[in-house]
Amino acid sequence: MKTFGHVVGLAGVDLVLDHGEVLGIIGDNGAGKSTLIKCLTGALEPDSGEILLEGDRVWFTSPIDSRRAGIETVYQTLALAPALDVASNMFLGREVRTHGPLGLLLRKLDKRGMRRSARAELDKLGITTLQDITQRLETLSGGQRQAVAVARAATFGTKVIILDEPTASLGVRESQQVLGLIRRLRRQGTPVILISHNMPHMFEVADRIHIQRLGRCAGVVSPATTTMEEAVAIMTGAKQLQDRRG
Amino acid sequence: MGTTTAKRIDIASEEVAGLAPRQTPLDRIQRQLHAHPALGPLIVLVTTCIVFGLLNPRFVAAQNISLMLQQVAVVAALGVAQTLIILTAGIDLSIGYAMILALLVMAQAAANNEVAGLIALLLGLAVGVGSGVVNGTLVTRLRVPPFIATLGTLFVFQSAGLLYAKGQTTQATEMPHLLNWTGDPVTIGPLNLINGVLVALGLYLVVHYILTQTQWGRHVYAVGDDVEAARLAGIRTNRVLFSVYVFAGLIVGVAAWISIGYAGAADPNNAVDANLQSITAVVIGGTSLFGGRGGVIGTLFGALIVVAFTSGLTLANVNNLYQPIAQGVLVIAAVAIDQWIRRVKR
Secondary structure (H helix, E strand, O other): EEOOOEEEOOOOOOOOOOOOOOEEEEEEOOHHHHHHHHHOOOOOOOOOEEEEEEEEEOOOHHHHHHHHHEEEEEOOOOOOOOOOOOHHOOOOOOOOOOHHHHHHHOOEEEEHHHHHHHHHHHOOOOOOOOOOOEEEHHHHHHHHHHHHHHHHHHHHHEEEEEEEEEOOOEEEEEOOOOOHHHHHHHHHEEEEEEEOOHHHHHHOOOEEEEEEEEOOHHHHHHHOOOOOHHHHHHOOOOOOOOOOOO | OHHHHHHHHHHHHHHHHHHOOOOOHHHHHHHHHOOOHHHHHHHHHHHHHHHHHHHHHHOOOOOOOHHHHHHHHHHHHHHHHHHHHHOOOOOOHHHHHHHHHHHHHHHHHHHOOOOHHHHHHHHHHHHHHHHHHHHHHHHOOOOOOOHHHHHHHHHHHHHHHHHHHOOOOHHHOOOOOOHHHHOOOEEEEEEEEHHHHHHHHHHHHHHHHHHHHHHHHHHHHHHHHHHHHHOOOOHHHHHHHHHHHHHHHHHHHHHHHHHHHHHOEOOOOOOOOOOHHHHHHHOOOOOOOOOOOHHHHHHHHHHHHHHHHHHHHOOOOOOOOOHHHHHHHHHHHHHHHHHHOOOOOO
């Protein structure tokens, strides 16, 4: 439950995410998608309710809290620094110091180590479009940047990875690359929450789709048994589900 | 299904790579300048020295180079502090007057209140740090834009200095030797310098290391580059910003010490030009006013370019009044080139 003054942003939403699944969240503008995600990542504090992470009750008061708990978010704006290189961006805010006296006394960064780890992570995700990780972000294409942001989330997101509109600003090919990355994350067993307006993309990768409407969950459907038209009908209120648990 | 996906990514990437636009030589220059912000200023500095050296060989004599290095020390030291602040997309208009306040406190505490040299020096550094705390608080807590915050403190520090000094000048002979140590001569090869020059160079080495090799340095760039992205990446942006102003304040204190040694006195009119010249040096040095791009090495070149122009024009018998025009043209050209470099093609 989350209210903003008199406006009810969220009113009684249950969200369940299993290991190794991609849960899609769709909903019209103002349906409470962003509010829901912000509550999960600590950007907003819910007024009531609870969040369980692997059975333990957690409560986040800032995005840093949720990151410490292993929940990583790829924001629509990506939150990357354009003038820094790929490796620096992947470790932004979590830089690693060199071992030994240089790191201890002079706080020297382990640039080589971070580059090696960044390379390994990109290879693990099968990202072949980033050959030179010393390239500055601003010299990369939209899809490449998205790949860096996803790789960063995959490096540190041990429990949950949340992707907010990852394909919104991408072309067809680049969108396919990102969807491929999401499948790889699922194969690695990391649960993913995907927020998108793009129905075809959603139906391509999501295992279940949570439909948000007027601050409530209007239903959870399976892409295998539901058509896009039905999902849109539920989203806009043209159709109502008897069993909302899908 | 997985393998087909991987294949599709490979094919897509190859086709995207094939679409890369061809580069003209100008594109390549732009790209190089973009990747190495200190390269442009270095080229300008070398060209300047060659041209003025040809116009008047005395320009490149050891004696003139020594003189230029002594002249540049104070502005160069302030430039280090100014670079840090401009890297965060801020600006410090008060920096020169904070320095004057610090050097007056140093000198008068020692001369009039008979405080020991070391204590007086520490008091002066504390004034520098204090100026940073004030500016940093205004920018991070009260959210006053840096331009306005430091425009306000410029007047405050200026008047505070005049009120504190009561119009008095303190000569170096009235101070403990420590405060004047930065003015002691030191000979390196053919160059006759003062200790203050070496202190300023030391500041460059230390801050260059901090900016390029430490986590704090990287966060300074990230905050200046895109403050929202830095915040979402988990950097405590206000803390970084505040620490930048405080650290810059400490460097201002060191610049005050250098200024006493260079001038051989502490006067409310010491180095009033240094205020805007520090910004000039940073901008000519290739650090972007939009933040996140540049570094102190460029600023060192920038400060040297300014002093080389001043000295070179004098030795070429050009009317002194042309010197500010040259500086003005340099600054505008530097910013125009920065705008061009930032439009680098992807």
